[in-house]
Amino acid sequence: MMQYQKWEKGLLRSDGKPGFDTPTGKFEIASTTLDAHGYDALPVYTEPQEGPLAQPNLARRFPLVFNSGSRVTTDFRSQFHGIPELTRKRPEPTVTLNPCDAAARGICNGDLVCIRTLRGQVVMRAIVTEDIMAGTIDANMGGGGPVGPKAWQENNVNTLTDLDRYDPISGFPIYKALLCEIEKAPERTATIAMDSGESFAALVDAAKTSRNAALSHIDSDRNTTMSVTPEEREHDTTD
Helix, strand or coil, rough: CCCCHHHHHHCCCCCCCCCCCCCCCCCCCCCCHEEEEEECCCCCCCCCCCCCCCHHHHHCCCCCCEEECCCCCCCEECCCCCCCCHCCCCCEEEEEHHHHHHHHCCCCCCCEEEEEECCCEEEEEECCCCCCCCCCCEECCCCCCCCCHHHHHHHHHHHHHCCCCCCCCCCCCCCCCEEEEEECCCCCCCCCCCCCCCHHHHHHHHHHHCCCCCCCCECCCCCCCECHHHHHHHHHCCC
């Protein structure tokens, strides 16, 4: 069962004392660990090296900010593309873009589109929605594996990213601050409309309208069958 206020119960520290698992035992806004290793204790904004401000000339060719890594309920990163029940809901990887950016490129919801960066290109289905900010896109991760539909096997979002750009402290790759462009794919295919893959949020909203509503969902991102406990439902409905 999920527990809350773990810091009060001594569940976060190896010594069993109340507090957080930090050198001070406190919730550290300024990190004493980073400071001890010679880094800034507080977060510091760094302008992306590949972005519209740092490289305006490149941004003329690739005017959209590329994002990836968003979770969907039909897979777990690169897993489960070989399960027919899940791939029927998402037979192809998708890219989300704003209606303004879509209209400027003659793209409609469900069109097959080509996403290009300096490194390469992939083909995905367009989801046109106001849910994403104009000037940015979000492309599905998880493609490029040996199983599942051909569209998933052949379109790996890492074709677009840059192995030489990563966080200097954690080594985490940069895949939310690159530049790209989208255009309709030259292949003539039928339009296939798919949702964003984030429909679990709608189930949670429905549960909030009924305190006794049963809520069970296969959440592939957590690789488990979720059954919401009474304690969790109480917490949800009182937020």
